[in-house]
Amino acid sequence: MNSQINQHSLFVSQIEQAMRALVGSIEDAEIRKYGLQAASDIYDRLLPYRNMSNGIPQPNAVTKEQAVAEAYAIAYSHLNLPKFVDFSQIDFLLSEGYKDAAAVMCGSELEKHLRKLCVSSGIDVFLPPGSTGEPQPKKAERLNADLASLSVYNKLEQKQVTSWLDLRNKSAHGDYHEYTVEQVSLMVQGVRGFIIHHPA
Template sequence: MKIEDIKTRINDLITLAGNVLGTHHRSNDPHLVDTEAFAEFRTSSLSFLEKVFGKEHPFYRDFDQQVKDIDRYMTEQGRGILKGAKQEIDGGWLFTVKGLVSAEIFSDFLEMAEYLLQEGYKDPAAVMTGSVLEEYLRQLCRRDGIAVEVDKGGKLSPKKADLLNADLANAGVYNKLDQKTVTSWLDLRNKAAHGKYAEYTKEQVDFMYQGVTNFISRTTS
């Protein structure tokens, strides 16, 4: 899902909330809203929040727990949650289930890698997924104040991905088990990049792709 599509969709949902609130006058109880309109609003909003933020994100959990009954108060709560999500999206802080969308290229490359896998092209998919992972590690380092360059004889050079991975684990950004898993993904990427195509399978690239997208989603905060 492109960032512009996400922005359009959340605006539509906020508008839908207003439409639901506009139905309260049709009931004998001024606190109730239209059942069908509320059901559409709740279902559509939960689907959107799950796809964009994931089920463990506070936006999804709060909406699911607080927007349950067909009344004005809960609809207003739901609209407020969506407005909070919109602020994150508009501010460039959005991280989707597929990873970092503040830089739209992450989403684009992961979608492309997924397409390549579906078409059976495991080797370019492995390289592409690994490149996204390496750039994500670099962004994590910048976010947490970890140097992304190393001094080599008075000249700064970009750190290699393995060193970024070690630095992030040592800083407690993620644990040692994550570090080992990331190392295995980087190794697979390197094999693909150096033409060692027989040393890994499509299934391993599938696992890598799923693992990287989940890792990015889980470690983003």
Template sequence: MKLDDIIKRIEQLIEMGKKVLATCKKEEDYVDWGQQKGFRSAGLSFLERTFGLDHPYVKEFDTYTDNQYMSSIEAGLGILEAAKNEISGGWLFTVKGLVSAEIFADFLDMATYLLQGNYKDPAAVVIGSVLEEHLRQLCNKNNISVEFSQDGKMLHKKADRMNADLSNANVYNKLDHKNVTAWLDLRNKAAHGRYSEYTKDQVGLMLSGVTDFMTRNSV
């Protein structure tokens, strides 16, 4: 799927949400139950596939659209609008998604391109996403579960936990574990807007380090 297709899909979801709002009668404060459920399911599916399960957009959309109140649908539309602006601005970072995939052969090449253009922050997020997906594949290769049970639900492990599990299983050494921890921390700073806490040079070192790590610990 190309970037234009993703933008088109989110625009369809926004229109869908507006139609749900239109089902609200003047004397009531809630919308049609069936259409609300359809909008919620479609929105969650899109956001999860595009941004990943742990992204704030997913969590907020899940929380705010879990009822029939008009204000909840309005909140869901606000989240989709914010996501659309992020995508349209080129800030779409997910290994399974794409950022102009028709231009970039792979994500590490994309990170190099971003760094060359002095876009250290998106570069850091891209590199971190690639690293997280590689950790997941390493877990699968070594029969290490990438999920855990909590309150009767199966949840996806976060990157830090996969890193610890891989190190404890001696898939790679303690120095690699320490480096991965530092790279994930840098990625998290970038993802949460803490841009002043790292430099372009540090992102460059992260890129070369992650590339070397993935080469030595192939899947």
């Protein structure tokens, strides 16, 4: 899913400034928590002026939850702090109630891992060139099917991956009421275990 937030916008820069002031004085986990709350407050403050190119997307296009989570993640990356290991960023967003952003990020990690598995298993990750002459990347579900057909993992796992991809697609397309925070939590646990059991 393409970003709806300009990484150089006032919205992002103000979140970054709020967190940067704390670097070195408190633990990274506390910086994350503070930054997410700051992102929400800054969103509310800038929302009335969203038509002034301050980086706040139109609410009918992007929910506050999605905008806040995405802007926070961009701002945090600008701090150049040590990268989180495993799924800690996803776990953090989920623990703070941002189930939709967590689902999108988890789905992205899953798709990246499927591509890595295909490469390590000798499976082409591109479709044959089309009319434009340019090869097109395979969709995640096609990668899933190809991996299962070569017995990289079994059919039951293939079905599980399909369900995770379906949840990711629902979150990416704004169908937020079609799944629960509990389902996202199970997805995160499942994808984490899947990646551990099937290293690329």
